[in-house]
Amino acid sequence: MENHLLELANKALSTAEKLGAQQAEVYIALSRSFSIEVENSSIKSASEIRDGGCGIRSIIDKKIGFAFVTNLNEKDILEMAERSVSIAKSSVADPNFVTLPSASSRYPSVKGIFDPAIDNIESEAATNLIIRTVEATKNATKDLKTAVEASISTSTSTRAIVNSLGVEGIQKATSIVLFSYPTIKTDSDQNSSFEFQVSRQLKTIDPEWVGTNAGKNAVANLGGNTIEGGDLPIILTPLAVSVVLGSGFGGAINAEEVQQGRSYISDALGEEIASPALHIVDDGLREGGVGSRNFDAEGFPSRTTEVLEDGILKSLLHNSYTANKDKVENTGNASRPSYSGLPSISTTNMVIKPGKGSLEDLVSEIDKGVLVKNTWDRPNMTTGDLSALVAEGFYIENGSIAFPVKSTLIGINMRDVLKRVSIVGEDVRVTSSVVSPSIVLESARVTSG
Amino acid sequence: MEDLTHAAIEAALKVGVSFVDIRIENTESTIIEISDGVTKQSIESRLKGAGIRAFVDGAWAFAQTTDLTIEGMRATGESVAKLAMATRKQVREKFDIDGPTFKDKVHFRVRKHLKDVPFDDKIAFAMMIDKQAREYDSRIVNTRTIYGDTWTELYIANSLGTSIYIENSLPRIISFTTAKDGTNRQRGYRSVGVRGGFEEMESEKPQHIGEESAKLVISLLDSIAVKGGTYDVIMDPVFNGVMVHEAFGHACEADNWPAHTTVLEDKIGEQVGPEEMNLSDDPTLKGERGSFEYDWEGTKTRKRILVKDGVLNELLHSLETSSRLGMEPNGAARCQSFKFPPIPRMSNTFMEPGDWDVDEMIQDMKNGILLCDFNYGYTEPSKGQFMFQANYGYLIENGEKTRMVRDVSLAGQILEVLPKIDAIGNDFQMDPGTCGKSGQGVPDMTGGPHARIRNVPVGGM
Numbered sequence: 001m002e003n004h005l006l007e008l009a010n011k012a013l014s015t016a017e018k019l020g021a022q023q024a025e026v027y028i029a030l031s032r033s034f035s036i037e038v039e040n041s042s043i044k045s046a047s048e049i050r051d052g053g054c055g056i057r058s059i060i061d062k063k064i065g066f067a068f069v070t071n072l073n074e075k076d077i078l079e080m081a082e083r084s085v086s087i088a089k090s091s092v093a094d095p096n097f098v099t100l101p102s103a104s105s106r107y108p109s110v111k112g113i114f115d116p117a118i119d120n121i122e123s124e125a126a127t128n129l130i131i132r133t134v135e136a137t138k139n140a141t142k143d144l145k146t147a148v149e150a151s152i153s154t155s156t157s158t159r160a161i162v163n164s165l166g167v168e169g170i171q172k173a174t175s176i177v178l179f180s181y182p183t184i185k186t187d188s189d190q191n192s193s194f195e196f197q198v199s200r201q202l203k204t205i206d207p208e209w210v211g212t213n214a215g216k217n218a219v220a221n222l223g224g225n226t227i228e229g230g231d232l233p234i235i236l237t238p239l240a241v242s243v244v245l246g247s248g249f250g251g252a253i254n255a256e257e258v259q260q261g262r263s264y265i266s267d268a269l270g271e272e273i274a275s276p277a278l279h280i281v282d283d284g285l286r287e288g289g290v291g292s293r294n295f296d297a298e299g300f301p302s303r304t305t306e307v308l309e310d311g312i313l314k315s316l317l318h319n320s321y322t323a324n325k326d327k328v329e330n331t332g333n334a335s336r337p338s339y340s341g342l343p344s345i346s347t348t349n350m351v352i353k354p355g356k357g358s359l360e361d362l363v364s365e366i367d368k369g370v371l372v373k374n375t376w377d378r379p380n381m382t383t384g385d386l387s388a389l390v391a392e393g394f395y396i397e398n399g400s401i402a403f404p405v406k407s408t409l410i411g412i413n414m415r416d417v418l419k420r421v422s423i424v425g426e427d428v429r430v431t432s433s434v435v436s437p438s439i440v441l442e443s444a445r446v447t448s449g
Numbered sequence: 450m451e452d453l454t455h456a457a458i459e460a461a462l463k464v465g466v467s468f469v470d471i472r473i474e475n476t477e478s479t480i481i482e483i484s485d486g487v488t489k490q491s492i493e494s495r496l497k498g499a500g501i502r503a504f505v506d507g508a509w510a511f512a513q514t515t516d517l518t519i520e521g522m523r524a525t526g527e528s529v530a531k532l533a534m535a536t537r538k539q540v541r542e543k544f545d546i547d548g549p550t551f552k553d554k555v556h557f558r559v560r561k562h563l564k565d566v567p568f569d570d571k572i573a574f575a576m577m578i579d580k581q582a583r584e585y586d587s588r589i590v591n592t593r594t595i596y597g598d599t600w601t602e603l604y605i606a607n608s609l610g611t612s613i614y615i616e617n618s619l620p621r622i623i624s625f626t627t628a629k630d631g632t633n634r635q636r637g638y639r640s641v642g643v644r645g646g647f648e649e650m651e652s653e654k655p656q657h658i659g660e661e662s663a664k665l666v667i668s669l670l671d672s673i674a675v676k677g678g679t680y681d682v683i684m685d686p687v688f689n690g691v692m693v694h695e696a697f698g699h700a701c702e703a704d705n706w707p708a709h710t711t712v713l714e715d716k717i718g719e720q721v722g723p724e725e726m727n728l729s730d731d732p733t734l735k736g737e738r739g740s741f742e743y744d745w746e747g748t749k750t751r752k753r754i755l756v757k758d759g760v761l762n763e764l765l766h767s768l769e770t771s772s773r774l775g776m777e778p779n780g781a782a783r784c785q786s787f788k789f790p791p792i793p794r795m796s797n798t799f800m801e802p803g804d805w806d807v808d809e810m811i812q813d814m815k816n817g818i819l820l821c822d823f824n825y826g827y828t829e830p831s832k833g834q835f836m837f838q839a840n841y842g843y844l845i846e847n848g849e850k851t852r853m854v855r856d857v858s859l860a861g862q863i864l865e866v867l868p869k870i871d872a873i874g875n876d877f878q879m880d881p882g883t884c885g886k887s888g889q890g891v892p893d894m895t896g897g898p899h900a901r902i903r904n905v906p907v908g909g910m
Binding site: 043 | 483484487489490492493494495496498507509510511512528529532533535536541542568569576593627629634674679707708790827829831832833836855856858860905909910
């Protein structure tokens with residue numbers, strides 16, 4: 001299979017070159033995924049999805065064309081290679097384009113990103129995992145009326161990339177996601193919560209942990225209330241960190257956004273932009289990491305990049321285009337939404353270095369404040385203003401958790417989020433591609449009503 | 450095409466399932482992204498394949514294939530039916546799928562077919578918009594223009610006898626701008642998206658969208674961040690539409706009922722808002738981005754009146770939810786593409802106009818905020834909680850519009866917000882969007898008149 005994919009990719013590459021592409025790149029992705037879904041605590045559906053496609057980038061005199069097709073039919077792929085060349089001819093030259101990446105030394109070998117146990121999982125085994133998850137969820141909500149939504153999905157994917165400068169890579173990876181979302185109804189209230197695990201290794205999946213946490217979280221959310229607002233200290237748990245810093249900061253250090261002047265971080269390289277308590281590394285090589293891979297979406301080798309050290313901005317995240325434009329080293333952060341798009345830039349695994357203290361310790365330090373367990377909000381990436389609904393969270397009073405909050409918003413600029421980190425805890429959790437403990441912000445504007 | 454759908458359905462039924470449906474899709478799309486006058490993305494793509502669902506005794510199975518041959522159809526039909534049979538063993542709640550059948554072929558007529566417009570012309574259009582935005586003011590430091598279009602041919606068939614062919618044509622233009630004045634940086638965007646041919650992009654509004662985006666971002670340079678607190682607010686038509694969509698529309702999607710995941714579960718026939726309020730979802734509007742003649746299960750669509758005179762009136766159904774709840778199907782099942790199963794979704798969702806004059810509404814409010822346009826929004830119907838963000842707004846002081854404010858968020862509880870609406874304007878406008886649910890994005894429109902809500906939490910710095 002691997003040889004066949006590379007052969008197909010090379011055929012498309014030479015077709016594009018023959019038709020006039022000075023440089024070309026072919027990216028093929030193939031995946032098979034299986035999932036089971038639970039509704040109202042009972043299995044309801046299963047699906048098996050096979051997806052494959054090919055994207056071709058052609059460059060002529062700094063003009064770039066791209067075409068993709070959602071199958072791996074040779075005739076369609078070669079037709080799309082031709083289209084990509086003709087689109088390139090119609091495009092407007094980008095003076096900042098220098099070159100695609102060239103073949104470099106051998107790719108690093110990242111451990112733990114392919115698990116044969118996931119690749120070969122039988123539907124009975126997956127069914128068993130999801131049933132255990134639902135049972136554990138219901139056990140945790142005891143006698144309360146509970147409807148559990150849950151899902152399990154496993155996938156195996158292969159990606160292959162070749163370009164005119166000799167880049168040639170192929171990699172297989174697996175992943176599994178287990179998710180439980182209980183909704184509880186009482187006479188006076190209705191609430192829900194969730195828990196999940198994302199992993200590349202089957203043995204790390206713990207259905208009892210997912211179910212029990214989901215159930216406990218939903219019970220804890222019952223009886224929410226509004227609070228008196230003001231400027232209050234905030235604890236962000238790892239889930240909230242993965243949104244606020246994972247997307248809110250991860251997107252701001254995207255070199256393309258910075259170069260275009262669209263990021264709230266600009267001209268800040270080498271400057272102290274964050275609290276000295278904050279250390280952030282982008283680690284594409286992390287063993288078993290959800291964001292790990294041997295090479296990035298342009299076939300450039302994965303690596304580890306120091307982003308924040310003692311609060312100082314050490315590096316932005318680059319792909320070949322932005323690195324060439326800034327005349328700096330490529331950090332191997334090219335990413336693409338499978339075969340269907342051109343490479344942009346994203347974090348691999350964003351790892352926040354832990355400090356000291358359990359979540360309980362962090363809470364005990366706070367007189368009045370808000371613990372934000374989760375939010376779905378992202379900042380305005382240009383101004384950095386963040387207005388976030390506390391999707392799940394609690395009011396802290398006298399060093400302990402008092403009650404869940406509802407209709408409560410946190411307002412703060414991202415530059416202040418970075419500067420006001422007073423404590424980084426030790427309760428590290430892998431959310432998806434963010435690995436972080438809880439962190440404490442000295443203060444943010446809290447509105448509730 | 451009938452021979453392909455027939456092959457899949459027959460093969461699946463033979464395995465023993467009771468219901469089968471299939472969607473065969475051929476979609477061609479273009480994406481052109483220009484930034485600062487340079488092509489960042491020029492993409493053409495083809496999406497071609499079939500999605501097949503099989504059902505028995507309350508168990509669903511779904512699979513997709515790009516092998517559009519008789520053999521491919523048979524093989525996928527059989528394997529998806531086997532998966533449904535295996536899943537059946539685990540199912541607790543048994544039910545049947547039933548509904549009316551439809552046979553029709555609807556050709557969507559346009560003047561300039563998206564496929565016939567040369568790529569060069571589409572690039573030229575995007576370049577013109579990008580240039581227009583860039584040249585509006587020297588403080589504009591970055592422009593980004595995205596032109597996208599999709600042309601879809603879709604066959605839908607099921608084992609009840611439905612056989613439908615529909616077409617869709619969706620061009621869209623979006624202009625993003627960034628402006629800088631000293632250390633003050635702002636972003637703006639404007640978009641136009643319709644259901645129609647390329648000629649729709651040649652009308653007044655899309656031809657000036659770059660300028661509109663630039664105008665907005667320059668005025669945002671003088672805006673202030675609002676102080677968080679509880680305010681009386683007036684929503685402009687676009688923001689009101691998003692409120693209706695997020696705070697209410699999602700909770701009306703009927704798949705929430707069997708799942709017990711909506712706070713509206715026991716509220717059908719009950720008062721949920723003021724008597725003068727009517728909320729609708731209407732996929733039959735001509736030329737709107739969220740319109741279609743038949744839904745993705747092949748059910749003929751019609752206008753749905755979600756809230757009538759303040760009372761929760763109707764839900765958004767797929768064949769499954771109408772069958773299970775014993776209600777009338779209304780053609781609200783949609784999917785992003787053949788790669789996904791159809792689920793209940795909104796189309797063009799709006800608040801019907803009332804009788805307030807907008808200027809009088811503002812004067813009458815005395816103090817508060819006028820919220821305009823939107824950045825994004827979301828909801829969790831199981832919690833009854835929602836949040837959405839206006840792109841900008843204006844402070845209202847002593848009944849007059851004063852300073853411009855930006856990124857104003859509004860949060861609240863679904864069951865609490867509608868009763869707080871105390872004035873509905875007599876104007877109307879809609880805006881294009883894309884709505885996400887269960888990993889599927891579908892094109893939609895949201896809108897309404899201006900409307901006022903008393904005493905809601907507004908997020909600020």
